[in-house]
Amino acid sequence: MSHKKVLFSVALLIFLGSLEKSIVTTPLPVIGQVLNATEHLTWVITAYLIAATSIIPICGKLSDLWGRIKVINVSLVIFIVGSLLCSFATTLDGLIVARAIQGIGGGGLISLAFIVISDVIPARDVGKYQGYISLIYVVSNVTGPILGSLLTEYISWRMIFAINLPLGLLAIFIITKTIKPCTSTIKRNLDWLGAALFTTSTGLVILLVGGSINLSPLLLLIALGWILFSVIYLAVSKRPSLIPWHMFKLDNYLACLCLMGASQIIMIVGLVYFPLHMQWQEGISLVNSGHAMILFTLGICAGAYVAGKQIARTGYYKTYIFVGFLLNIISFALLFQKILLIPLFPIIGFGLGCTLPALTCAVQNVLPVSDRGIGMSFFGYVRELSGTLGIAMFASVGELATGFNLSVYAFIYLITAIITGIALIGTLYTINDRNMLCSSVN
Structure with a gap:
């Protein structure tokens, strides 16, 4: 398969997943005015970050078990659905939930893009192509706030989410046509309990370090205990580990x-x-x-x-x-x-x-x-x-x-x-x- 076509395909995945981390930062005050919400606006960003970060290893593991293309397409569908829900949100709570759904898909896109490059590109060229992908990852983070402000200023803040629908469908078409399955899948089940513990613990770590929630001493102790239990479980579990x-x-x-x-x-x-x-x-x-x-x-x-x-x-x-x-x-x-x-x-x-x-x-x-x-x-x-x-x-x-x-x-x-x-x-x-x-x- 053409390396340039593969690069274009995974570049689109990286662009979609990474852009949504930062595109919402500049339109956030406008979103708050429209939805009559002045408090907890930062959760629009935090919900995406927690979901996207937590899901990355799970998507990678699932791609080892089920194959890359299947997990990419599922991630794209989830990302498109989340984007659609974001664009029609009428309350802040609804937008936060939709952003979390969008983040689950976005984390999968970021995760799988780098993996596909390592699968498809031979060792002699992988440095060059990983350089291109790393560059796209950075540029999408930098351009996100600029694009978000332009779409909000000249069209509507809802367009920062709605634009993902045609791009996501395009990505599904290109990925299906361009990338052929190139790794054998492993017939083994995922440790879903371990995955759930890992995901919730990652979210708690981000919330606690970021100060997004204020907990009483008892609730803080419970949260820290949950994180410790998750680490111990993942370390000693006899099930196929995440x-x-x-x-x-x-x-x-x-x-x-x-x-x-x-x-x-x-x-x-x-x-x-x-x-x-x-x-x-x-x-x-x-x-x-x-x-x-x-x-x-x-x-x-x-x-x-x-x-x-x-x-x-x-x-x-x-x-x-x-x-x-x-x-x-x-x-x-x-x-x-x-x-x-x-x-x-x-x-x-x-x-x-x-x-x-x-x-x-x-x-x-x-x-x-x-x-x-x-x-x-x-x-x-x-x-x-x-x-x-x-x-x-x-x-x-x-x-x-x-x-x-x-x-x-x-x-x-x-x-x-x-x-x-x-x-x-x-x-x-x-x-x-x-x-x-x-x-x-x-």
Whole structure:
């Protein structure tokens, strides 16, 4: 099958699933006015994030058991139904429920897109194509708020959901025509109890860290107990586990999970806090700060292109992970010292562009075919969860910054530099550079 057609197909999946995380952020005040709801509006975002993040490993596991195409199509149908319900919502509660349904489908799309690339693209080209997919993932996050504001301003806020109907149907048609089943399914049942425990525990972690709910001490203790019980069950259950624990013994796998978490925190700082810093601290206008963020995006494009091409040519990936984190630690140290601001955006973006596809290739290179679905999707789960928890972590640094006699943004940049430094050391001592072109795993 044509690699370009496969790339277009999975790019559409990534675009749909990832775009809906951020497209609703700018129209949120308008939605609140129309639905006569001024409180709990953030649940419109939170419901999607919780559902999408929680479902990612389950979809990956199901794709190992049932096949990729079947799970992709089911995810698309759920995503389309959720989008349709969102576009017709007349109350905030109805919209929140619809967003959760939409998130279940969106999480499946994000999960399966990366897996399909690892299935279809041969090892010699996988770096290049994973670079393209990583780029599309980032760009869709960046363009979401812009597209959301334009659709709301010139048509209606309901269009930010309704636009997914024709795109979703197009995706079903293209996926069915383009991608052929290429992996044998495993005749084994999913541990549905484990999946339910995993999903609810992920939601509780996001809610507790993000401060989306205020619990009494008793309810907090019950929530923490539930999370602990879920972890113990998944670790000791004799049923076929949702997460095969032997994956964590694979060379590079656990290290790449941690490094991806660090990369996603850097990404969140760029996407969320660079615009806020420019507008609130430097007095840069909304339009000009948007133009400056283009530099960040272009840096990611350049980094993903260079790293992807070089990994495809040489088969090695450790150098690009190291270079990416090195550029980022230098940049955030300069940001902390207030030496530069906007000129560092493309450098930080370039570092991220190098790191993201290289980490994805490193993970794919060690996963056996039988665990590739759950292995790649759990990697995606860590990526999404790290971003969500990163937002929650940085949202609570105000008091700490005051205690250290630092501004909020300086403190955020300091924390990010420390995290990046740890990641840089981790890359040196934990990543074993295996040649993808010679690997027998793929």
